[in-house]
Amino acid sequence: MSNDERANRVPTSDDVALLAGVSRSAVSRTFTAGASVAPATREKVISAAKTLGYRVNFLARGLSQQRTNLVALIVSDMDNSLRARTVDHLARGLATLGFRPLLLPTEPGEDVGYLIDMMLNYNVNGTIVTSDTPPAEIAQECAAYGVPLVLINKPEVGTHVSNVSIDTATAGRLAAEELARVGCKRIAIASQRRASHTIAQRKAAFIATARSLGLDIVGDFQGSVQNYGGGAEAAEAFIASCIEVDGVYCVNDFMALGFLDQLRRLSDLRVPEDIKLVACDDIAEAAWQSYDITSIRQDPKAVADAAIAALSKRIEEPEAAQPHVIIPVTLIRRRTTGASDPI
C-alpha cells in the first residue's frame, strides 16, 4: 500500500545479488573497502543496490567481522554545557571515523553494572568515559574483555587505559599568577566539597603557585556541587565568614557564576574593584556581559579529538602504549581581573 513496491522488506545482499546476476560475495566485495571486483561487476551491483535501496547491515557485518564500530559514550552531567559540548564533539568525531556512539548516561550514585552490560551486550569496540565518577569497575571489565577504554579528565587507572586530560597544573598556575599580577594578596578559594579529579588537581596547583608567589590563602569556601548553586553556597559561606580578601579563585566557571551573583546580592563587595576573580574552563557563559569572567580556557574539541585519536589507535593496535595526553589551557583575561570592558 506504500508508494514503494519493495517497502515491506528490507533488501538483503541476496536480493541485490539476484537482481545484479552475481553472487552474494560479489555484492559483499563491492561494499568492502579493499575489495577486488571487476569494474563491470561493481557497476552492476551498485546499480542493483540503488534500485533496491540496499544498505549493508552493519550488525551482520559486525557479527562476522568481530567489529561493530560501536563506541560506548559514558556520560554524566549532561546539563553542564561544557560536558554537552564535549559529547557533541565526541559524537561527531567518532562518526567521521566510521564509529557510532552509543550514548550511556549515568549518575554519580548510579549502578555501574548496567553500563557494563550495555557495553558488553552490544559488543562495543571501545568506550569513552566522561562522567564525573571514575568507575574503576568499568576499567576492570574493559580490561577483562579487551575493550579499549579512554578516560577523559580522570585519574590514571592502569596500563590498559588511555587518559586524556586538560593541563590542570598549568590551569592552576595561570590562575594564581593572574591574581598575583593584578596585585592580590589575600585569596579565598571557592570550591566543591567532594571535588572531582581534575578540580582537585587544578586547585592543588593553584595553591602551590599562590604560595610560591607569596599570596595568602585565607579561606576555602565550599559548595555542595560544582555548579551555579554550589557557587552561590560558597559565596554565602564566604560572606558569613567576614574574612577580607582581595582575590577569589573559583575552581570552575559554573561556580563562579553563582558566586558572583550571590556576592552581588548579599554584599556590597564589587568585582573587580574590591575583589578580583579568576575561574576555570571558559565556558560560553563566562563571557556573558553580566559576568565577564577571567578564566582558564580548555578546548573541548581538542579534548574530544585527542580522546578519539587515542581510542582509534587503541582499536587498531590493541597492544600500543597508552600515553596520557595533556591538553593545553590558556588564560583569558576579562573584567573580573580588570581587563577593560569590551565593546
Place this chain on the structure above:
Amino acid sequence: MSNDERANRVPTSDDVALLAGVSRSAVSRTFTAGASVAPATREKVISAAKTLGYRVNFLARGLSQQRTNLVALIVSDMDNSLRARTVDHLARGLATLGFRPLLLPTEPGEDVGYLIDMMLNYNVNGTIVTSDTPPAEIAQECAAYGVPLVLINKPEVGTHVSNVSIDTATAGRLAAEELARVGCKRIAIASQRRASHTIAQRKAAFIATARSLGLDIVGDFQGSVQNYGGGAEAAEAFIASCIEVDGVYCVNDFMALGFLDQLRRLSDLRVPEDIKLVACDDIAEAAWQSYDITSIRQDPKAVADAAIAALSKRIEEPEAAQPHVIIPVTLIRRRTTGASDPI
C-alpha cells in the same frame, strides 16, 4: 598473561552450554524473558555463565529476531542546555525500556544522507529527531523502510510519524497575558530571523493574544541566531530604533539573556522598572540572579517521556495511530515582570 584465564576470547552461548552440560537452546531460553526452562537447568546455566563472564550478544540476537533495540537520536544544537537536557532524558528513558540510543549529531546545513545511512546500516528500530532542521527526507526514508519516527517540536509531516511538541499556543498566549497583566501597552518582540517551527508558532500565538488584549506590537527586532548572541543583536537593533516600549517578548530564554545584557550595557533602560520582559522555555539560566527572567516553562523530561512513549508504542504496534502529543507549559513569574526579588 591477563589476570583472567579466559581473557582472550569473549565467551559465547556455546561455551556456556558446554560448561553447563546443556544445549545452546537452554542457554538462550535462560536469558529470554518468557522462557520455559527447568529451574535446575536455569541454575546450571546461570552459574556457568557467571563463571565464564558470559553476556548475550544483543547484535546476534537482533540479527535473528529482527530487533536491535537500537534507537537513533538525531540531535543538533547540543550546546543549547535545553537540548542537552532533553537528550539526557531521552537517553535515560530509552535505556530504562531496554532501548539503546545511537547519538547522531547533525548541523542545520549538514548532509542528511549520512544520517539515513547510519539509521539503516545499524538497523535501528526507531528514530527520534530533536534537531532544528526538520528533515523531511528522514521522514521519507523512515517511512520507506518502516522505521518508526518521532519528531520533537517539529511540524507534522505525514501519518507515519508521531509528533511531540510543547503547547506553543498556550506559551504565546501566557506571555502576552503576563505582559498585559503588568500593565504593558507597547510591546517589542525579540526573535530570530529564520525562526524554527515552535518559535514561529509561539510568536504567532503571542501576537494574536497581544492584539486581542489591546497591546500594540511596535517592533520585531531580530537576531541571526536564537541564542545569547542573537538576543544581543536584537537588543542592539531595538536600541538603535529608538522606539519606546514598555514590554518585550523574547521568543526564548537564550535570546532574553543576551537581550538583557546588551540592554544594560548600551542603554539606561531598566528591567523591570522601564521595560517588562517575558521569555520562553525557563531554562536554568533564566533563574540566575543576574537575569531572573519571567518565562514560560516547558518540561524537557515530560517531552522526552512522551517521545519515548510514542516511539515504543509505535514499535510494539506499528499500525497504531500517530497522535500529536502536546506537552503543557506554565508561566513562571520572576523579576523581569516585577515579581519580588527572591531571597
Place this chain on the structure above:
DNA sequence: ATGAAAGCGCTAACAC
C-alpha cells in the same frame, strides 16, 4: 575476479 561453502552468535520452530 568470482562463486560455493562455512561460519559469526544467537533465536525459534519443530520434534521428542
Place this chain on the structure above:
DNA sequence: GTGTTAGCGCTTTCAT
C-alpha cells in the same frame, strides 16, 4: 522441558 535444525545477513577462505 529439552535438543536438533534452520536461518538471521553478512564476510571470508578456498577453489576455480
